[in-house]
Amino acid sequence: MTGTPTILDRPSPNHDARPDGTSVDILLLHYTGMQSADAALDRLTDGQAKVSAHYLIAEDGSCWRLVEEERRAWHAGVASWGGATDINARSIGIELVNPGHQFGYRPFPALQMDSLTALCRDILARHPIQPARVLGHSDVAPERKEDPGELFDWASLAKCGVGLWPEPGPTADPDMTFEDAMRFLAHIGYAAPRTPVMTGAARNALLAFQRRWLPSDLCGALTPETAARIRDVHAALTSA
Numbered sequence: 001m002t003g004t005p006t007i008l009d010r011p012s013p014n015h016d017a018r019p020d021g022t023s024v025d026i027l028l029l030h031y032t033g034m035q036s037a038d039a040a041l042d043r044l045t046d047g048q049a050k051v052s053a054h055y056l057i058a059e060d061g062s063c064w065r066l067v068e069e070e071r072r073a074w075h076a077g078v079a080s081w082g083g084a085t086d087i088n089a090r091s092i093g094i095e096l097v098n099p100g101h102q103f104g105y106r107p108f109p110a111l112q113m114d115s116l117t118a119l120c121r122d123i124l125a126r127h128p129i130q131p132a133r134v135l136g137h138s139d140v141a142p143e144r145k146e147d148p149g150e151l152f153d154w155a156s157l158a159k160c161g162v163g164l165w166p167e168p169g170p171t172a173d174p175d176m177t178f179e180d181a182m183r184f185l186a187h188i189g190y191a192a193p194r195t196p197v198m199t200g201a202a203r204n205a206l207l208a209f210q211r212r213w214l215p216s217d218l219c220g221a222l223t224p225e226t227a228a229r230i231r232d233v234h235a236a237l238t239s240a
């Protein structure tokens with residue numbers, strides 16, 4: 001475990017005031033999906049682009065602050081969690097440099113993960129963010145986003161005290177109905193439709209869940225393994 005990373009300031013103009021009375025209760029992780037850290041820094045600080053995040057972490061662990069935490073950075077876009085939709089208003093956003101699925105998705109290096117872990121621990125010490133509310137962009141925008149993606153190591157982050165990672169249970173669950181699965185996903189926070197049969201939105205919710213919690217089963221179907229994982233994660237997150 002490393003200490004607090006050295007943070008370089010590279011102010012972005014892409015932010016505004018958080019609405020009065022909004023407290024920060026979500027920590028949201030992204031990948032940049034661009035070919036280099038420089039390209040991502042340029043875009044996230046380009047006033048024309050209208051996008052930003054509070055922090056950017058390169059693959060070598062270098063960390064930039066783009067937006068002050070008290071301001072609303074523009075990183076989540078159209079999103080929801082637990083029925084709330086202004087995710088930018090209530091979150092701190094961290095971008096991880098990675099080419100992403102479009103340009104050659106690859107594992108997040110240890111130096112980058114160490115820097116991220118230290119930064120997250122600092123943020124969690126400053127803001128009352130529950131472990132169950134450390135989220136990925138795909139969790140809050142399953143119709144549009146895949147980041148930080150199935151190679152992101154949520155388990156090791158949780159071992160360092162950032163977010164939750166219930167260990168997968170040993171049993172498959174062949175009996176969970178599709179409707180129950182959607183209800184569990186919605187209760188966890190996902191924008192899952194209340195439907196007894198597969199729909200496009202249901203498939204995207206299942207894919208988002210699998211990408212985050214069971215990447216070995218990233219198929220968009222309600223398999224017995226995914227059903228068991230939904231049950232485990234639901235139990236862990238709704239009691240946390």
Ligand SMILES: [Zn+2]
Nearest residue numbers: 030031137147
């Ligand atoms: Zn993102």
